[in-house]
Amino acid sequence: MLRAKVIGNVWASRRLEQIPAGAFLEVEIDGGAKLIAFDVLGSGIGETVLVATGSVAASWFPGPVSPPIDALIIGSIDPVPSTTDTNTATSRKK
Amino acid sequence: MLRAKVIGNVWASRRLEQIPAGAFLEVEIDGGAKLIAFDVLGSGIGETVLVATGSVAASWFPGPVSPPIDALIIGSIDPVPSTTDTNTATSRKK
Amino acid sequence: MLRAKVIGNVWASRRLEQIPAGAFLEVEIDGGAKLIAFDVLGSGIGETVLVATGSVAASWFPGPVSPPIDALIIGSIDPVPSTTDTNTATSRKK
Amino acid sequence: MLRAKVIGNVWASRRLEQIPAGAFLEVEIDGGAKLIAFDVLGSGIGETVLVATGSVAASWFPGPVSPPIDALIIGSIDPVPSTTDTNTATSRKK
Amino acid sequence: MLRAKVIGNVWASRRLEQIPAGAFLEVEIDGGAKLIAFDVLGSGIGETVLVATGSVAASWFPGPVSPPIDALIIGSIDPVPSTTDTNTATSRKK
Numbered sequence: 001m002l003r004a005k006v007i008g009n010v011w012a013s014r015r016l017e018q019i020p021a022g023a024f025l026e027v028e029i030d031g032g033a034k035l036i037a038f039d040v041l042g043s044g045i046g047e048t049v050l051v052a053t054g055s056v057a058a059s060w061f062p063g064p065v066s067p068p069i070d071a072l073i074i075g076s077i078d079p080v081p082s083t084t085d086t087n088t089a090t091s092r093k094k
Numbered sequence: 095m096l097r098a099k100v101i102g103n104v105w106a107s108r109r110l111e112q113i114p115a116g117a118f119l120e121v122e123i124d125g126g127a128k129l130i131a132f133d134v135l136g137s138g139i140g141e142t143v144l145v146a147t148g149s150v151a152a153s154w155f156p157g158p159v160s161p162p163i164d165a166l167i168i169g170s171i172d173p174v175p176s177t178t179d180t181n182t183a184t185s186r187k188k
Numbered sequence: 189m190l191r192a193k194v195i196g197n198v199w200a201s202r203r204l205e206q207i208p209a210g211a212f213l214e215v216e217i218d219g220g221a222k223l224i225a226f227d228v229l230g231s232g233i234g235e236t237v238l239v240a241t242g243s244v245a246a247s248w249f250p251g252p253v254s255p256p257i258d259a260l261i262i263g264s265i266d267p268v269p270s271t272t273d274t275n276t277a278t279s280r281k282k
Numbered sequence: 283m284l285r286a287k288v289i290g291n292v293w294a295s296r297r298l299e300q301i302p303a304g305a306f307l308e309v310e311i312d313g314g315a316k317l318i319a320f321d322v323l324g325s326g327i328g329e330t331v332l333v334a335t336g337s338v339a340a341s342w343f344p345g346p347v348s349p350p351i352d353a354l355i356i357g358s359i360d361p362v363p364s365t366t367d368t369n370t371a372t373s374r375k376k
Numbered sequence: 377m378l379r380a381k382v383i384g385n386v387w388a389s390r391r392l393e394q395i396p397a398g399a400f401l402e403v404e405i406d407g408g409a410k411l412i413a414f415d416v417l418g419s420g421i422g423e424t425v426l427v428a429t430g431s432v433a434a435s436w437f438p439g440p441v442s443p444p445i446d447a448l449i450i451g452s453i454d455p456v457p458s459t460t461d462t463n464t465a466t467s468r469k470k
Contacts, residue, residue: 075297109263
């Protein structure tokens with residue numbers, strides 16, 4: 001999986017009919033590469049997420065036919081207090 | 095999925111018989127890499143699209159045997175008015 | 189799919205038995221990366237081809253068991269007269 | 283497979299329900315790229331492991347439905363005392 | 377497939393039980409990237425081989441369940457006398 005940060009929404013009104021309910025979110029991977037991942041968890045902009053890529057993303061969807069989705073947000077990474085990651089650690093301060 | 099811009103057509107008269115009806119379009123991904131994606135949506139040159147890659151592209155096609163297609167345009171990304179993306183935003187000007 | 193140019197043959201006398209009839213061709217992708225693709229179309233050195241990669245290459249082969257082939261030439265790209273691509277355009281000269 | 287070193291844990295409390303028991307470990311591949319791999323072997327930080335990526339990771343899990351896991355630690359690489367692995371180049375000196 | 381040179385062995389005593397008989401070999405791809413490929417052909421260090429990656433590697437193994445193997449040596453590339461590939465041609469000198 002890839003650790004990525006959600007940076008935006010993407011809308012595609014004209015699209016293949018087999019695409020399920022959910023959102024296309026643009027995510028930025030460590031290093032700067034960008035992907036469009038499908039989201040069913042309601043992830044928000046700025047959130048750090050776990051993205052699975054390839055056919056495992058499509059296989060997650062139930063039903064006999066898999067949708068043409070090759071990147072899926074499978075979880076939201078918990079923020080951890082950290083001396084090296086000050087951006088995500090500040091929420092625990094008092 | 096990858097966000098990409100359609101930059102050209104590719105014709106392959108001599109090809110495997112299992113390739114379905116549709117077009118081969120050359121697309122350029124953010125960062126400059128190029129791919130040939132299969133299109134069944136009638137996408138045009140200059141359009142920004144969503145490309146799914148890998149076996150999910152082949153699996154989208156109905157029938158017992160999947161064609162040897164590893165990149166499929168699954169949607170056309172809606173243009174959004176944006177201060178940072180002046181190329182796609184100018185179509186809404188009056 | 190990748191647009192690539194055939195640059196050589198590769199022979200592998202000692203190999204897994206499940207490899208079908210056809211040729212291993214070395215191809216160079218735009219940007220300089222090289223792959224070995226399987227060819228059943230009789231593609232020749234210097235030809236520009238369309239290469240599908242991943243499991244869709246294996247799935248193309250008929251039969252209950254797919255061979256361990258992860259790159260397949262699926263078509264030969266038609267040469268187009270072009271002002272920017274003089275290499276492929278010269279074959280129509282008389 | 284990729285040779286990688288475990289460099290940390292990742293927790294994702296909010297995640298898809300289909301994710302099996304096990305740990306998400308962050309691993310660093312030779313060259314510096316980072317991945318999140320799923321671990322069922324109890325691998326620890328600092329350990330050098332073998333990571334399989336893609337759909338084979340999901341297929342390893344038993345049951346009719348594969349989880350959306352695209353990277354799996356399949357083994358722990360044995361540490362080897364080695365004269366040739368200090369830099370791999372020094373053995374040719376005379 | 378990738379053309380690669382076998383550069384070492386990798387042992388993983390602690391590993392998933394589903395890994396079949398064979399060897400893990402470290403290979404170096406043109407350009408310098410390294411992979412760990414599974415070998416059932418008895419390939420030796422220094423040999424130039426053809427590596428298939430992805431799920432086709434796992435699918436090659438017989439039986440109802442595919443092992444979590446994502447890179448398989450499918451053949452040994454025949455050495456060819458070549459004016460441009462002096463590295464592989466000089467090894468027979470005494």
